[in-house]
Amino acid sequence: MRLIPLLVISLLFLSACGTPRRGENVAGPLTLVTEKEVRGERYFMTYCNKCHPLGESGVGHALNNKPLPGPLIRTQVRLGAGAMPAFSKEFLPDEKLDDLIVYLQTLRKH
DSSP states (O other): OOOHHHHHHHHHHTTSSSSSSSSSSSTTSOOOOOOHHHHHHHHHHTTTTTGGGGGOOOOOSSSSTOOOHHHHHHHHHHHHHHTBBBTTTSOOOOOHHHHHHHHEEEEEEE
């Protein structure tokens, strides 16, 4: 049972080692196709953009270059990490978090 928390912590640590993308977008503007992506962008701008401007580093680490899968993103959002606060289900319901994760994954692919 100790292996799972150690694995999660290790993955979170390794994901923080990437460099943030900066400057102009190489692939052009991000095109959002689905409603989940559009809603996810709105939730990102509401809850995340203050510390992770446009997915790049700011007060928080860059998000646009982290290879974390959806379940680990969910865990980090719910539990918090370092200076990042935990976002409860009451504050950020699961439905909104699902859309936010879809948006983050779209942002990373871009």
